Amino acid sequence: MRFRLSAEPIAPAPLAAALRDPRAGACATFEGWVRVRNEGRDVTALAYEAYGPLAEKEGDRIIEEARTKFGFIAAVCVHRTGMLQPGDLAIWVGVAAEHRGAAFAACRYIVDQVKGRVPIWKQEHYAGGATGWINSAGAGAAGPPPPG
């Protein structure tokens, strides 16, 4: 029932298995994958970096908020750090609840809030060697502008 960071590849099957509960009638899961194309540029790799102690505190708070808002039986969220390739799993969220409405809603809430609040950053690496920190663009060190 918590948020954690992982420097190793995420294995969804054991995470989903750990959510199993005879009271649960629904399990919603979300997988966020590294996309090869972002805002018109070819991405060769994504480097994820986290401020560990605060990321885990804030992630746990988000899961607790989701429990208060929607109610669920069990939930977990794992976020990768380190260098990822296109197609790699970057974030996995799973929520088991009595009914599907709460499972979907809590799963969505956790993903959205993690993206917006948890101190994790990603740096895109582009074909040709340039790099850029997502959301810090326009800050003067985000590599050359996209073509066109």
Added chain:
Amino acid sequence: MKTIQVQYFAILREQRGRSTETCATEADTAAELYAELKARHGFSLPAERLRVALNDEFAPWNARLREGDTLVFIPPVAGG
């Protein structure tokens, strides 16, 4: 004069060229210290785009700094 440990992440780490530094400063608040460091190191992000964490918890910009505090200026996050 007090000693503050500053940790850098993402674009700030890159612009500073290191992950941590020990700052001897007269700054009383996180805002004052960021202004000082921004001027010294040429950080591109204005304070308005950052958040502050003091001793591993979010804190307001006007939080008072004390000897030995650990401070992080948090660039715009981008998880997921």
